[in-house]
Structure formats: structure tokens, C-alpha cells
Amino acid sequence: MTAKLVVGIDLGTTHSALAVAQLEGTDERVSALPIMQLVSAGALGESPLLPSFLYFGHESEPALALPWDAERRFAVGEYARSRGAEAPERVISSAKSWLSYGGVDRRAGMLPLNAAQDIEKISPVEASFRLLDHLNEAFRAARPEAGDLAEQEVVLTVPASFDAGARDLTVEAALAAGFDQVALLEEPQAALYAWIEQNGDGWRNHLRAGDRVLVVDIGGGTTDFSLIDAVELDGSLALQRVAVGDHILLGGDNMDLALAHVVSQELEAQGKELDRFQIGALSHACRSAKEKLLADAELESVAVVLPSRGSQLIGGSMRGELRREQVEQYLLEGFFPRVAATEVPKVRPRAGLKQVGLPYASDPAVTKHLAAFLAQEVTPPSAILFNGGVLKSPKLRARLLDTLNGWLAERGAPAVRVLPGEDLDLAVARGAAYYGLVRHGRGLRIRGGTAHAYYVGIESPMPALPGLEPPVFALCVAPFGMEEGSHAALPPQELYVVVGEPVTFRFFGSTARRTDAAGTVLERWRAGELAELPPIELTLPPSGRAVGEVVAVQLQASVTAIGTLKLEAIAQTPLTPDERWQIELSVRGA
């Protein structure tokens, strides 16, 4: 069946959103869709944002019914999020961060992390699938005439920093939800597409050939940077994504938690004790107090009241306050300090912000992460596009901008121009839908290809020495910037695989090394330049060959039309023409 619509899905760490555009006709407008969800027990509401939370009902509760399923035992969205504060053992949050975390088996039932006994844990892939499935149900409810999302073209966004394995798993979740016409798009690119869509043809007046756009995307859970160049190509303007930042698990939730910490310490100093329910409520209260203080320069402090948990509201509530200097000290100086352009994020683990499991960024300073990202670049950015809920605050945007312009001034470069984005919550979904039109030749495509270069670890031959591991060389199999549908050159090196036995290779990715060609062998690299990913695995089936036979293979990378990386082993002396085996990425936790 041919799709009539293209649907952009922003599957976010804390919120998800849907937007649609018509594939037929000339209407290029993109609209966000309301997402039906349970907002409280037995109450159905619609919102353009779906909190990315999954709640497993308990036997004491009636079914978590939806108009299309009266017997449902789980809920996705607003009610799931609010239950997360009341019954945390029954709620999955940040499924996306788990999906991208190579330290665990992402196909194994592991969530909720500290699940109650009666819950059958599900994998990060399944959790993502359930969120997508809910979006599909909400789509059917919002557009009954359009049918199922599976019949439409779907563009699913991922952080630019997602490695090949995390992208594969995202596609796996989408396929499980029945979306066979799916393509991936990097979120910062989606934000730029949304800006282009919003400006119509006028966007060309804002960007000139030679411009370099820095996209800074700070959401609830992650921070993502990309650089996109405007270049002259065959006489017209083209856009090319030239660099992406590392995966940084740092976002608005950390900021609210940090402020809640500050206020709770003050309350505790007054001899008041807070339980975990109140800490959760405090984090909420701090978010709204923060927004008020950041929005109104006249306000000196905002009262933060923790309501009593019982029905006696008066007298039982605790009153704290959040003062301007605290917000400035902890948010501006803690998360957006004015740092030198040469600053790098600290790698020392910080106990205060950590939760068991996920590899949260150990340095909360967004500006240091940005400095480290830009330090790799010779050409400084000339324009900036903000995205993500955190950057709705003008004060935080201003600080980021000031700091960046300070660095540029030191280099003698002009200050960046701000590209005015409109809806920072929905831009990614809207941009994804617009990209769906671009894939049909309606609009300008951002070129860029793969965001990482990939390397296979090769142990160098050396005599065994006690206590000394043989050094590992990194063989580049996929260069940075491979376009969809292209193949990398075959590296000259041969690897040896035993038929019938699984062979694992160490696997590395780099967002920093952008000039290595396939076949380049690195004997050493700078700290942080290569990130080790979960190992890749290859098992040669014994078809036509004897078990135990050693086969020489070369590894060839290609990029699928969906935008995922494919790695294949090609036999040096094939038994049949074009004998090759696919290598599975992201098999299990390291």
C-alpha cells in the first residue's frame, strides 16, 4: 500500500511527539497531532506531548482502560508519569537512555530497574516499542480516516550521538510496532528542518553559503550538539552536517533535581524531614519556581511549598523558597558556567547526580561539553539554533550565547546569529515530518551521512606476557559521513573466523575522527577520541564448509536506506559467488 502521510515521531527521553504532513498534493504544511492518553485514573486527555513513561497496573486497580482497550493493564503517558512518583517500582522512565547504553543487554527484560515482584520486566527495546505502539494508537484515534501508522511513512528521530547499535535497536522497536516504512533522522537535523519549514522559502535569507550552524539541543534527559554547514553546490545553497557531539546524558531533569536538592537541604537544616514522595514533589515545585525566576528579572525569590501528604493542608505543608541567587548559582554557574574555550568536562564521577545504572554525564557543565565539542573544529560556527525544553528559558539561552560569543571573540571571529526557532518542544517531530517530504524531493536535504566512524579492534601479534594485555589496534571499517545506500571501501586487512564458532570483535566508534578512510589502522589514539561500543559478533554457519575451518574475511560497511549501519563479512575465497555474512551490532552488554 502506498502511504498517504508522512509521520514524524520524536521518541524522546522524557517526552514524545507526533507530527504529520501530506505526501500527496502540494500542501507542505506540517501539523502536530494531539496524543490521547490517560491523564489520571479513568480520565482521558489529549496533549501534543506524551510523557515517555510506562506504568504497570497493580491487581488492586481497575483496568487502565483506553477507548480502544477496556482490559489494558499498563498505561503510557501523563498518568504513568504521575504514578511514577507514587509507585516508582512499577514505572519505566528514560527507556531511550537505556536503549543507547551498551553496558547492558538491551534485548533482555530489565525494566523497571527495581521492579515489584509481580511485574514481568521488559527490555529497553520492548519499552520503546510500547511507547511507539501507544503513539500508533493515538494516531489512529486522532486520524481515524488515515488508518494505521504502519500504512504511513514514518520518520523516527534519534540523537545525533546515537551509535550504530542504538540506531539498529531503535529500528527494531519500530519494526516490532509494524512500521516497515521507517527512516531515521538525527534530532538536531530535525530541529533545523523544522526551522526551514517554519520560515518557508525565507530561510535562504537567513543563511548564506559559508555559514556554519551550531545546533544545541537540550532536552529533559540528553544534550546533543551538531554542526551543519551551508555550502554552495552547483550554484545553489546546500546543507551538510559536518560534526556531531558525544552522547551526553544531561538535561532539564538534572537541573530540577539539583535545585530540589538545594531547597531540601535548607528544609532539613530547619529540622524538617522529607520522604521520597516529597523529594519528587519538591522537584516539580522547583521546576515551576525556576521557570518563574528565569522568566521575570524583577522577582527575587519564589516560595516553594511542599504540600502535606495528608488531607490537612494548612499547617502540615512545608514552606521553603528558591532565591534568585540560588538559581543563578546552581543553574547558571553549575550547568552553564562561563568557561574558557579550552575547558574540558571533568570525568570524575559525581555522586550527587547519579542514579544506579545509566552512565549520566559526570560533569554537569553544558558549556564545558560544548567547549570540548567546538575545540575539535577549525572553523567556528556563525549561527546558532536552539532546541529542547531547557532552552525555552531566555536567561539560559543568553548565558550560552554569551559564553559562545566570548570564545569566538578570542578567536577573532564574529558573534553568532541566532536562528529564531519557535516551538522548542515540538520542533523535532515537525522537522521529522518535513524530512519525510524532503525524502520525496520536496525541499532541501541536509547531507551528512553517518555521524560516527567505526573501528574493529585487532589484537596485535605479540608473545604472551603475564599481566600484560596485547595492545589493540583499531581498524577503520566505516568512515565518518557515509551516505545512505553507500558502501565503504573494503579494508585491505583480513580477519580470520572459525566456522561454526561465534567470534566477537571489539568495536569502537568515534565522532571526532572524521578523515580516517576504511582500512586505516590506528595504533594509538587520544583519550576520549574513540569510544568502545558493545562488541560485535559473527558466526559463520557451516553451510558448505567444515566446522572448525578457518576462513579469511574482510569487513565491509554500508549504510541502509533507513539510515542504519550494516556490517558484513566477505569471504576472501568465496565458495559461492558473493559469499557474505551479516555481523550483528550491539549483541549484548559489555
Next chain:
Amino acid sequence: MRRALAACGLSSGVAIVESEAMSGSSVSFVGRVWLAWVCSFRVLFDARFAARVAELKRSEAERASLPPAAPMAVARTVLPEEGALQLLALLQREGRFVDFVEQEVASFSDADIGAAARVVHEGCRKALHAHARVVSIRSEAEGARVTLDNASADVKLIGNVAGSAPFRGVLRHRGWRVEELSLPKRVGVYDATVVAAAELEL
């Protein structure tokens, strides 16, 4: 509460009888004799009145036989609009409205009440704005001199109310109008009268 709700369904004439009967001690003996006299004749000659009295008597008997723990069973049949309960539940959930109004405030300091009021204000405001669009009826500043060309249902005349339009006066209150109200749809098994479930921490 139970009695009052049960009486709502009756016509006003009978409701007076009902309310007087309920507050039995306040009706004098002479009054009761008069009532018995009037009622006995109306029961004899007015079939509809007789039916209502019979209904009243029957429901009185039913109420007496009900166990005290199940008042909802009676209340449910004459419940006000479910939307009102839903709005109450929303105001309670977001802004602890029922908690606040139901608590006795006399013994608390203004500071305590003020702290609680912040919770109520912020939460109720959020709930109201999320589900209703409330706009002022008059755009002029309060205290401004206003001329009203014609009497209008959304402007109440106060003070020296006399004469005919146009009316000239000082705007004392701008008024509020709900332009849009969208309450969450209900789905599945639920009890609308539970505006806040009791909470039991395990």
C-alpha cells in the same frame, strides 16, 4: 446531606413539607395540627399529591433501613452533573482545593494559611487554565466610567438601579466568562464521586 438530596426530586410544595417534617422539633404543635388537617384533605382529594406523599413515605422507610456505610447508593441517583465532580477532582488533584476548603482555618496563623494558599492558587490556576478559557467580560479597567447602551445579561446593574438605557456608571467588577471548557473524557471503570482517593502507603 442524604435527606436533602433525596428531597431534591420532589416539587417545591412538598419540599417545604419535607423540610419542616425533617426539622420536626421546630414545628409547633399547632402548626402540626394545621399541617395534618391540610394534608389529610389533599391526600383524599388530590391524587398526585397523594402519590408524592406515598413516595416520600416510602423513601423515608428505605432510608431508615439503609446501612449507614452506603450513603452513595442513594446519592448517586440524584447526582449533579458529572462534570462538576470532575472539575472538583481536578482542582483537588492539582491544587488540593477540597482539602483546603474542608479544613478549619481559625486556629492557624496567616503564614500557615498563606503557605497552603500558594499550593491551592498555583495548582487550581494550572488546572483551570488547562481545561477552561476564562476571559473578562468587560475590557475596561475597574473604576472606569462605562456607558452601557442596552441592558445585557452579562452585566449586572447595582447601586441606584433605575431608569432606562443607556446606563452610565462605574465598572466595579470586570466579570468572568468561560469561553471554552474541555474536561478529560471518562474511560473505563471509575467512581466520579471519588474526587480524591484515600491513600494507603505500603
